Amino acid sequence: MDDGSLEHEINLALPDLHEETTRTLIEHLRDIIGVRNREDLLFVEPGDLKSFLTPIQSQRLIQVFRKDDQVESNSSNPSTEPETDSPPTVLVSLQGYSLHPPQASGLLPSTQPNASNASWISSFLVPWEKMPTRLSQAMATGRMAHPEDRRIMIRTVVEGMRVHCSNPNRAACAEVARAIVSKYPATFADKTAEGEQLGCGYYSLLKQLKTRVEHVNRDNVSSRIRQPRKRSTSENGDPAIKRGRSELDSYGCINWQPTTLPEGETAETLETKRQIMSTVFRSAGPQAIETTDVNEFMSLTYTYQRHMLNSWPAPTLCEIQEHWPFLFTKRGLCMHFHTLTDIEVDTRLSEALRTKGRRIWNFFQSQRLKWSKETEHLLRECDSAELNQNQIATTAILLLMKYFQEKEDSIFILADAFSTKMSVEREMTLPTTPRVIVLGNDLVSATRWMVSMEGKVFFEPEQLHDFASALAVFFASYYVFNLEYQESASTTMEMIQRFFVRINPDVGTKCPAKLGTSRKTGRVVKRKVASISSRVITFLQRLAEF
Structure with a gap:
C-alpha cells in the first residue's frame, strides 16, 4: 500500500489533521505497525495510534480503516445491528447558529492478532x-x-x-x-x-x-531522498482553506462541545435565561455579573453559549456580544474558560507570574553577557527602578519575546495613558488578533490595560485591575472564541500556555500557519508546524538547569 493511499484514508477520516502529523502517522503505520496492503488496516488498533492522535481521532480513523468490512457485514446482516442504551444527544439552536454534536465513532472488534512490531x-x-x-x-x-x-x-x-x-x-x-x-x-x-x-x-x-x-x-x-508530499488544494488549484471546525479549536479543552443540556432545562428555558441576562445587562451594566442570579444563568447556559461559539461559519465577536454580553466581562470570560478547560486562569496566571516571572527575571539578569542588545537594553532600563509585581510580570513576558525574537507589538500595543475605548478605536488601527493595549508612557511602568479583538476594544481598564488580569483575559480569549495564535507571537503564546497556564496537550498546535516571517532575513518562508515548539523546550531546559 503506497503513501498516497494511506494519506487518502487518513484525510477521509481526519480532513483537518496537520500535515506534519499525517506524515509521521503514515511512517508509523508503514514502518512500525507493518501495514503493507489495504487488508492490513483491519488489524490496526487504537493503542497503535495513541501517540499521534486523540482517542476520538483514533476511533474515527479505525472506523474508516474498517469501513469495507463493516459495509459488507451490514449488507449481509441488515437486521442484526446492536441496540445501544446511550442517552439521546440534544441539538441546541440559537437564531441561526447551530452545530450538530460530534457523532460517536464505533469500533469493530478485531478477530486476528495485531500486526504491529513487524520491523x-x-x-x-x-x-x-x-x-x-x-x-x-x-x-x-x-x-x-x-x-x-x-x-x-x-x-x-x-x-x-x-x-x-x-x-x-x-x-x-x-x-x-x-x-x-x-x-x-x-x-x-x-x-x-x-x-x-x-x-x-x-x-x-x-x-x-x-x-x-x-x-x-x-x-x-x-x-x-524524500518522496514529494501531496498538498491539499481547492478546485481552482489554490491551497485549501479551512472549511469548518477542526482539532485546533478544541485544542487543550475538556468540555469544548457539550451535547446535553443541564437537568431540567430545554432550549426554550435557556433562551429565556439568555434574554433575561441581556435585559439585566442593558439596565444594570457589566457589574451585574457579580450577582448570584447572573452567575447561575451563565453557568446553566454554557452549552447554549458553546453552540453559538462553535457554529460555522463562525459568528463575529460583535454578534456574540449582542447575544451574550456578560461573556465580555472578565468574570464571565474566566468562568467560561474554567468550564472549558477546568483551569481558573486568573488565579493560575496571577500565581505563576508572581513566582515564575521572578525566576525568569533572575535567569536573564544572571547571564546578561549572553543576550542580544535589545534584551540587555531592557534589563538596563529596569536596573534603575524598584520594580513592583506588575512590572516584573510585564518584563518577564517582554524578555521571553526578545529571547524568541518576536516583536512586542504582536502582543502589546502602547497607547496614551488617558486614552479611552472610543479614542483608541478612532485613532488606532487595531489588528484582528487579540492584543493587550497598554495605557502609559512605556510597557513596563503602565498601570492600566485594555484588551482588543477583531479591531475593537472589548475589555476596558475598569475590569482589569492588574497586568495578570489583562494577560488572563487576553489568553483566555483564544480558547473561548476559538482563535488561532498569531504566527508573529506563536512561540511566546505557547510558552504562556505550557509554562504559566500549564495546558500541555500531547498533539496539535494553536498556530497552524504554514507561512511565517524569517527572523534572520525578514522574508516570508515556509513554517514547519510542530506539536510543540523546540524553542520552548530548549528554554525550559535551560531554565531548569539554572
Whole structure:
C-alpha cells in the first residue's frame, strides 16, 4: 500500500489533521505497525495510534480503516445491528447558529492478532552499557541528564539504530525516544522545573535523534531522498482553506462541545435565561455579573453559549456580544474558560507570574553577557527602578519575546495613558488578533490595560485591575472564541500556555500557519508546524538547569 493511499484514508477520516502529523502517522503505520496492503488496516488498533492522535481521532480513523468490512457485514446482516442504551444527544439552536454534536465513532472488534512490531524496531535494544558513568548514575538516581552526557547518548543510540537501518525515519526515532523516556522519565523527559511533563514528553529527544540521523547521512544522498508530499488544494488549484471546525479549536479543552443540556432545562428555558441576562445587562451594566442570579444563568447556559461559539461559519465577536454580553466581562470570560478547560486562569496566571516571572527575571539578569542588545537594553532600563509585581510580570513576558525574537507589538500595543475605548478605536488601527493595549508612557511602568479583538476594544481598564488580569483575559480569549495564535507571537503564546497556564496537550498546535516571517532575513518562508515548539523546550531546559 503506497503513501498516497494511506494519506487518502487518513484525510477521509481526519480532513483537518496537520500535515506534519499525517506524515509521521503514515511512517508509523508503514514502518512500525507493518501495514503493507489495504487488508492490513483491519488489524490496526487504537493503542497503535495513541501517540499521534486523540482517542476520538483514533476511533474515527479505525472506523474508516474498517469501513469495507463493516459495509459488507451490514449488507449481509441488515437486521442484526446492536441496540445501544446511550442517552439521546440534544441539538441546541440559537437564531441561526447551530452545530450538530460530534457523532460517536464505533469500533469493530478485531478477530486476528495485531500486526504491529513487524520491523527491526520491535527487537531494538538501547546499548545502555556504552553510556557514560555519570549518565548511568543519573538514570539510577532519577536525576536529569547532563547536556554533554545526553549528546553522547544520542550519538550512541543512533549508532546502534544504524546497525539495523542506515537511515531510520521519524517514526522509528519516535518509537526509540518513547521507549527511552518510558524507562527513565526523570532523566530524559521534557518537563518544567516543577516536574510537569511537556506535551508527549519525548519531543526534544525525538528531534535530537532525527537531527543526528540526518547529520550522519549528510553524504549519503540516496538515503536522504524524500518522496514529494501531496498538498491539499481547492478546485481552482489554490491551497485549501479551512472549511469548518477542526482539532485546533478544541485544542487543550475538556468540555469544548457539550451535547446535553443541564437537568431540567430545554432550549426554550435557556433562551429565556439568555434574554433575561441581556435585559439585566442593558439596565444594570457589566457589574451585574457579580450577582448570584447572573452567575447561575451563565453557568446553566454554557452549552447554549458553546453552540453559538462553535457554529460555522463562525459568528463575529460583535454578534456574540449582542447575544451574550456578560461573556465580555472578565468574570464571565474566566468562568467560561474554567468550564472549558477546568483551569481558573486568573488565579493560575496571577500565581505563576508572581513566582515564575521572578525566576525568569533572575535567569536573564544572571547571564546578561549572553543576550542580544535589545534584551540587555531592557534589563538596563529596569536596573534603575524598584520594580513592583506588575512590572516584573510585564518584563518577564517582554524578555521571553526578545529571547524568541518576536516583536512586542504582536502582543502589546502602547497607547496614551488617558486614552479611552472610543479614542483608541478612532485613532488606532487595531489588528484582528487579540492584543493587550497598554495605557502609559512605556510597557513596563503602565498601570492600566485594555484588551482588543477583531479591531475593537472589548475589555476596558475598569475590569482589569492588574497586568495578570489583562494577560488572563487576553489568553483566555483564544480558547473561548476559538482563535488561532498569531504566527508573529506563536512561540511566546505557547510558552504562556505550557509554562504559566500549564495546558500541555500531547498533539496539535494553536498556530497552524504554514507561512511565517524569517527572523534572520525578514522574508516570508515556509513554517514547519510542530506539536510543540523546540524553542520552548530548549528554554525550559535551560531554565531548569539554572
